[in-house]
Amino acid sequence: MSDYVKMWEDLGMDLENHDLLCQVLPNAVGDVFLTQENRPKAMDFWDLVISEVHGIRPAELIEEQKKGRKVFGTFCVYVPDEVIIAANGIVTGLCGGSQFWVPGGEAVLPKSTCPLIKASVGARLGKTCPYFRIADMYVGETTCDGKKKAYEILGEDVPMYVMDVPQMKREKDILKWKDEITEFAKTVEKFTGNDITPEKLSEAVHIINEKRKALQRVYDCRKSECLPISGRDALLVMQIAFFDDPVRCAQTCNRLADELEQRIRDGVSVVPAGTKRILVTGTPLAVPNWKLHNIIETSGAAVVCEEMCTGTRYFENLVDESKTTLEEQFMALSERYLKTNCACFTPNTERIDDILRMVKEYKVDGVIDCSLKFCCLYDTEKYSVSRALKEAGVPILSLETDYTDTDAEQLRTRIGAFIEMLNG
Amino acid sequence: MDEGNLKYYVLFANYEQGLALHDLLMQDDIPNRIAPAPRAIQGKLSCGMSLRIDPEWIERAKLSIESHGAEYHAIIPLADQINSRRDKYC
Numbered sequence: 001m002s003d004y005v006k007m008w009e010d011l012g013m014d015l016e017n018h019d020l021l022c023q024v025l026p027n028a029v030g031d032v033f034l035t036q037e038n039r040p041k042a043m044d045f046w047d048l049v050i051s052e053v054h055g056i057r058p059a060e061l062i063e064e065q066k067k068g069r070k071v072f073g074t075f076c077v078y079v080p081d082e083v084i085i086a087a088n089g090i091v092t093g094l095c096g097g098s099q100f101w102v103p104g105g106e107a108v109l110p111k112s113t114c115p116l117i118k119a120s121v122g123a124r125l126g127k128t129c130p131y132f133r134i135a136d137m138y139v140g141e142t143t144c145d146g147k148k149k150a151y152e153i154l155g156e157d158v159p160m161y162v163m164d165v166p167q168m169k170r171e172k173d174i175l176k177w178k179d180e181i182t183e184f185a186k187t188v189e190k191f192t193g194n195d196i197t198p199e200k201l202s203e204a205v206h207i208i209n210e211k212r213k214a215l216q217r218v219y220d221c222r223k224s225e226c227l228p229i230s231g232r233d234a235l236l237v238m239q240i241a242f243f244d245d246p247v248r249c250a251q252t253c254n255r256l257a258d259e260l261e262q263r264i265r266d267g268v269s270v271v272p273a274g275t276k277r278i279l280v281t282g283t284p285l286a287v288p289n290w291k292l293h294n295i296i297e298t299s300g301a302a303v304v305c306e307e308m309c310t311g312t313r314y315f316e317n318l319v320d321e322s323k324t325t326l327e328e329q330f331m332a333l334s335e336r337y338l339k340t341n342c343a344c345f346t347p348n349t350e351r352i353d354d355i356l357r358m359v360k361e362y363k364v365d366g367v368i369d370c371s372l373k374f375c376c377l378y379d380t381e382k383y384s385v386s387r388a389l390k391e392a393g394v395p396i397l398s399l400e401t402d403y404t405d406t407d408a409e410q411l412r413t414r415i416g417a418f419i420e421m422l423n424g
Numbered sequence: 425m426d427e428g429n430l431k432y433y434v435l436f437a438n439y440e441q442g443l444a445l446h447d448l449l450m451q452d453d454i455p456n457r458i459a460p461a462p463r464a465i466q467g468k469l470s471c472g473m474s475l476r477i478d479p480e481w482i483e484r485a486k487l488s489i490e491s492h493g494a495e496y497h498a499i500i501p502l503a504d505q506i507n508s509r510r511d512k513y514c
Contacts, residue, residue: 003438003472019463021514026460028514030506034459034476044446047458051473052439098514288514298508408511 004055007062011133018054018128021100025053025288032232032290038270040229040263042256046236049244053287057092057243058130064090065134070192073135075120076143077309077340078165080333081246082319083185084139085204087192092131093242094138096120097286099403101128108153109146114374115403116286117146124154131243137191139184141165143344144377161187169338169345178334185330201329205319211246212315214253219312221260222304223362228263229256230270231278231303232293238310239287276301276365276422281355281385283372284309289403292370295411301419305362307355313340316354343377351381352388359394366395366422368415373402395422431504432482434475434489435461435497442473445494452488454481465500 008015029050033039049056061071072084073094081091096105096119104122105113123129140151140162151162163180166173185196218237221228237256241249263269278301280292285308293303306312317339320332341351359367369385371378382398389396397418401407434456436442442458449456454477461474477485482499489496 023463024512024514026462027505027510027512029460030462031508031510031512034457034506035508044458048439048443048473051458051460053472055472056439100514291511291513294508294513295511403513405511405513408513412511 004059007059008054008130011058011130012127013130013133014127017126021098021128022054024100028288028290032294033236036230036232036270038268039233040256040259042252042259043229043233043236045252045255046233046240049240050236050288054130058134060245061090061092061131061134065136070136071134072188073131073138075139075147076141076165077314078141078143078337078342079139079163080181080184080337082201082204082208082333083181083188083196085207085246086196086201087185087188087194088200089188089192089194091246092135093286094120094123094131094135095242095284095286096123096129097239097289097403098123099405101126102403104128105150109150112374113146113150114144114283114372116284116372117150119286119403121150121153124157137161139163143342144375146374159191165344166338167345174331174334174338177338178331181330181333181337182326185326196326198324198326198329201326202321202324205321205329205333207246207250209318209321211241211250211253212318214250214257215241215315217257218253218260219305219315221257221264224264225363226264226267226269227271227275227277227302227304228260228268231280231297231306232290235285235290235293235303235306235310236287238306238314239285241314242310243287271302276419277304277363278302279305279307279355279358279362279364279367280311280370281307281367282370283375283378286310291403291405291408292368292399292401292411295408295415296368296419299412299416299419301366301415301422304364305358307351307358309342312354312358313342316340343381348381349384352385355385356388356392356394359389359392364394366397366418368397368399368418370399370401373400429504430479430501432477432479432485432499432501433459433461433465434477434485434499435466436473436495437497439473441495441497442475445489445492445496446475448492448494449475449477449485449488452484454485454488456481456485462502462505465502
């Protein structure tokens with residue numbers, strides 16, 4: 001990746017340490033993706049993106065910054081991309097998914113913090129991720145206590161704005177979130193120097209809706225008995241969606257969906273008939289966290305859906321495009337975003353409804369509910385998720401893991417036994 | 425080096441060259457896969473992406489490169505290292 005050394009130097013990155021990350025990524029990509037046969041041709045795009053993950057897109061972002069555009073780094077699916085895009089800003093996801101960054105996070109955070117937060121802080125403070133260096137402003141949110149405290153630390157190093165996500169979904173909470181979005185819009189306008197007009201916001205809503213529809217099309221293909229794409233590939237598509245230009249993301253996902261739909265018509269599946277179909281639910285799997293999917297799919301099953309932030313929570317539900325005033329549009333945004341069912345809300349029975357619905361839609365044989373270590377919210381919700389699935393007669397396996405490799409063998413044993421049980 | 429356990433990696437100065445050759449090889453029905461260049465063989469000029477080619481196709485790939493005048497930085501053989509059950513993640 002020496003082609004990008006000058007760019008990384010200019011970003012103030014720690015090149016020596018970053019090179020250590022560059023050494024491990026190719027092997028992991030090879031193990032998880034290149035070992036698969038009969039992948040969709042359209043995956044070439046994502047193979048390129050992951051091969052150049054710290055090169056192509058960062059270079060694009062820097063070029064846009066030279067034109068005066070601002071880059072906003074986000075950590076959560078509740079942050080409304082539409083507002084940023086309406087002000088001619090650019091959104092990039094910042095969630096860290098690598099163990100490589102965890103020790104850097106642990107230097108300032110308790111070890112008993114979830115690995116996603118530790119990795120995100122470590123990526124910034126360790127200066128080994130270009131996206132964390134490029135973002136002009138970070139946008140956080142109050143979806144968990146660990147993040148809230150981490151944002152205080154990050155805020156000492158980079159402009160930081162935190163959105164106050166409600167904890168309940170009553171009418172007054174929807175109004176509160178609408179006010180929060182309105183306040184955020186003012187900050188974005190000031191930071192970018194661009195006014196957000198109803199026309200611009202309407203266009204931005206359309207762009208993100210089109211991206212959501214394209215991702216939904218890919219997921220719809222996974223509902224087929226004839227499975228045209230692996231869970232590992234679908235997960236990569238989702239993970240990159242957080243970083244890519246939204247218009248291009250919609251185009252590439254639609255191109256992939258075209259091919260997947262043709263594969264279904266032609267009866268081309270990536271797994272033998274009868275392979276057990278797994279729905280994965282729980283905490284997000286930020287790039288390059290591929291451990292769970294790889295273990296499941298090299299243990300004889302296929303992942304057909306992710307009910308998680310790097311999955312259906314990211315794209316289900318569209319924003320109403322019929323609104324014409326900012327007041328109405330901010331309300332429409334609030335209503336859409338509060339349909340997303342995260343464990344930070346109470347009650348959160350809609351998430352269980354979602355899982356039960358997806359079990360039917362994706363013809364699921366078993367559910368794996370997996371949370372990152374020290375995520376108290378999702379860990380606690382396993383109780384009600386498990387109970388509901390058992391009542392519905394759906395086999396469920398509850399797991400907890402982190403970004404290390406040390407529990408891989410244990411996970412293989414438990415997941416292997418679960419799949420064996422499904423195979424009866 | 426064990427030829428049966430060998431892969432060839434075509435390295436490039438930039439990804440545009442890599443994509444162009446990927447398309448040309450596909451046109452010529454020569455199987456190849458876009459892959460991150462293994463760090464051990466990245467030269468100073470190379471970029472992140474490479475094309476990974478099985479040994480039985482490498483001579484045809486070289487002919488294709490020559491006939492199209494395609495740009496590349498180097499072609500390097502490397503013992504195949506991928507293993508879906510290695511469980512060494514990033």
